[in-house]
Amino acid sequence: MGTSRASARSVVFAPLDPHSRAETVVRRLTDAITFGLLTDAEQLPSETDLAAQFGVSRVTVREALVALRQQNLVETRRGRGGGSFVRAPTAAADRSLRSRLSELSLPNLRDTADHYAAVAGAAARLAAQRADADDILRIEEVDADVAGPLHRMERAYHLEVAAVAQSARLAREEIRFAGELGTLLWSPILQTADSTYDPHAEHRAITAAIAAGDGDLARRLTEEHIETAVERLVTLHLTLVEP
Amino acid sequence: MGQTITSETTALAARVTTLAEAAFATADGLRRRAEDLFTGGRPASADLAVLRPWVTEALGGLINGAGVITVPLADGRPGLEWWMGSPAQRSRLTLDLDPASDTFVDVGRQPWYSVPRDTGRRHVTGPYVDYVCAEQYALTFTVPVTDHGTFAGIAGADVFVGDFERALRPALRAVGTPVALVNTHGRVVAGSTAHHLAGSLIRDAHIRTALLTALPAVLPGGVRLTPCGTLPLAVLTWP
Incomplete structure (x- = not known):
């Protein structure tokens, strides 16, 4: 464990290729914080040291730290004993996320995600067959209403689609998957890693297909919606476990 | 045109009415018990526990869930005394009423609550996937509970669609x-x-x-x- 953590840590601070920018620094540090390679309250190396280790300019490092501060992942204190400190997401959430990430095995993740895509895709297809105008309004309302973290919004959206599919079993599966996979699959970390990601736009497209009664399209869009999230998670995982 | 409705069709409609009215009678009985709690001023959420014997007694036959859910009471918390299952195997419903939680249930959004609240009349919700309570395909029969003419919550009874279908077969x-x-x-x-x-x-x-x-x-x-x-x-x- 100790050596793998040490080698994983050296990956975190490995030199970047010359084309990388602040964004890459942000991503690598964000990943490290989420995956627990950098722990809460841990002090980061100085800007000069970070710049040297990443092989980027101090300006780039500073830019990255600003972004990390905005995401509340880093806190900068001034004066004596000052510097940049890791602020892991809230302790409880962080602990559970970390312990689950440590148990993550790619074959299991793939299998769980395949099962989930089958459930959510089938729910979307049936919803397209069985929805009336009021049901579409309910789905849209849920998608617009739910505040808070993305995984909560995803849970509410797909649960409502399963309810509109008139399937208690698929709804129960949605509830189960939301607990098992949701916080991981829709972790904010995946979104910060991809600025083009817009789950609401994906939901709107699925809802439109359901409203149009196009079950095949609704199913395909839902499967893609989940597959894309899984791909992001797997890519992140692979980046971090690279020797 | 001008065809008459067969007596079998009339009998089916009458059977549906009988079953549904029985579910409403259960809900209405709980409504009266709940409203009694309001006669001496607004109760606290914990006071709804006195309804428990009547709520659990309502379970059985086609009724697979029953109870009372109110607006926030004297202590600022909504009253909730709802039970599910059969007389032999029953469980009390707990709802996550913390808006910051992942599994938060916004009762005000559920038609079995909002329709009696908004119309002042009884309502049949469903058939629908009841993912709030029993996670079953259900019909929910609810009536408004009032406190001196003001909406104070709902009393209701759940019937699983599968059981309803069997009874109508x-x-x-x-x-x-x-x-x-x-x-x-x-x-x-x-x-x-x-x-x-x-x-x-x-x-x-x-x-x-x-x-x-x-x-x-x-x-x-x-x-x-x-x-x-x-x-x-x-x-x-x-x-």
Whole structure:
């Protein structure tokens, strides 16, 4: 464990290729914080040291730290004993996320995600067959209403689609998957890693297909919606476990 | 046109009405008990526990869930005394009422709560996937609970659609021709053919319009509509 953590840590601070920018620094540090390679309250190396280790300019490092501060992942204190400190997401959430990430095995993740895509895709297809105008309004309302973290919004959206599919079993599966996979699959970390990601736009497209009664399209869009999230998670995982 | 409704169809509509009115009677009994709590001023949420014997007694037969859910009471918390299951194996419903939680249930959004609140009248919700309570396909019969004329919550009873269908089966079979029990939105509760399974939606525009008027009608194609009393349910028969 100790050596793998040490080698994983050296990956975190490995030199970047010359084309990388602040964004890459942000991503690598964000990943490290989420995956627990950098722990809460841990002090980061100085800007000069970070710049040297990443092989980027101090300006780039500073830019990255600003972004990390905005995401509340880093806190900068001034004066004596000052510097940049890791602020892991809230302790409880962080602990559970970390312990689950440590148990993550790619074959299991793939299998769980395949099962989930089958459930959510089938729910979307049936919803397209069985929805009336009021049901579409309910789905849209849920998608617009739910505040808070993305995984909560995803849970509410797909649960409502399963309810509109008139399937208690698929709804129960949605509830189960939301607990098992949701916080991981829709972790904010995946979104910060991809600025083009817009789950609401994906939901709107699925809802439109359901409203149009196009079950095949609704199913395909839902499967893609989940597959894309899984791909992001797997890519992140692979980046971090690279020797 | 001018066809008469067969006595079997009338009998089916009457059977539906009897079952639904029995569920409403359960809900109404709990409503009276709940309103009694308000006579001496607004109770606290914990005071609803005195309803427990009546709520648990309501379970059994077709009733698979029953209870009372109120607006926030004297202590600022909503009252919740709702039980699920059978008399032999029952469990108390707990709802996550913390808006910051992942599994938060916004009761005010649920039709079984919002319709009695907004109309002041009783309501049949469903058939619908009840993911808040039993995670089952259900019909929920709710009536408003009032505190000196002001809405104070709902009392209700749940019936699983599968149980309802079983109870209607002899009357459905007796009709002979294709028949379906639907709600005013055209959602099938129970049917006698593979085309009209529970949960499917009648999309025929003539039928959908007629369902909203809730009057007996003979529609194009010989489809006949028989309302079930004053309930938002109707029997459709095809020739």
